[in-house]
Amino acid sequence: MSGHSKWSTIKHKKAKDDAKKGKVFTKLIKEITIAARVGGGDPNGNPRLRSAVAAGKAANMPHDNIQKAIKKGTGELPGMTYEEAGYEGYGPGGVAVLIETLSDNKNRTVSEIRNILTKHGGNMGEAGCVGWMFEKKGLFIVDQSVAKEEELMELALEAGADDFSAEDKMYEIVTSVENFEKVKEVLKSNNIACSLAEITMVPKSTVKLQGDQASRMLQLMEVLEEQDDVKKVYANFDISTEEMERV
DSSP, rough: OHHHHHHHHHHHHHHHHHTTHHHHHHHHHHHHHHHHHHHHGGGGGHHHHHHHHHHHHHOOOOOOHHHHHHHHTSSSOOOOOOOOEEEEEEEGOOOOEEEEEEEHHHHHHHHHHHHHHHHTTTTTOOOTSSSGGGGEEEEEEEEEGGGGGHHHHHHHHTTTTTEEEEEEEEEEEOOOOTTHHHHHHHHHHTOOOOOOEEEEEEOOOOEEOOHHHHHHHHHOOOOOOEEEEEEEEOOOOOOOOHHHHHH
């Protein structure tokens, strides 16, 4: 399991605390709004909106907030206009970093992201400099306490999963984007709860970090994800569980 997968799991567990601060709601509202603007306001015919609404419900976002965000996206209600943009760069130790944003002011956003990278031992790169190091995949993380390894592996692979691994009291299932929903339904129908289930960017290779570089990389991830305009951050670091706990 890559360090980034471990980081995703940690962030997922912290989501409820973040929601109390309003951070998660703010980001989800942006995603719901732009998903509705791009693909229409019906979740049944708009997979991106369906996923965003599901994330909102999982974070206990009030129904009214979700509906208002959809209507702002479709133009039924006035609202801010958000633009999507992606940035690439490097973190401590040469770690590749991909950053997805939703912003109402791209100049402000790119300036803030460049400053964050520089302050934490990284730097902004040109478009395409690290994107080739990642593949878009479906990712599931399942706690080992909820399923037996052989049974879960058989279910996942038969449903079309590309890869299965077990480490650090967790199972990691990687799928193609096309098979993500199929695997998700199989897990749901077998009452297997996931700690994490999302479409993400999986690194083709990783950079192992420890000590000061590991600490600085985790701080960089934290600060980037706290930035209001940042939607997702992907990185190809690998940090051991012991090191994660230490820092």
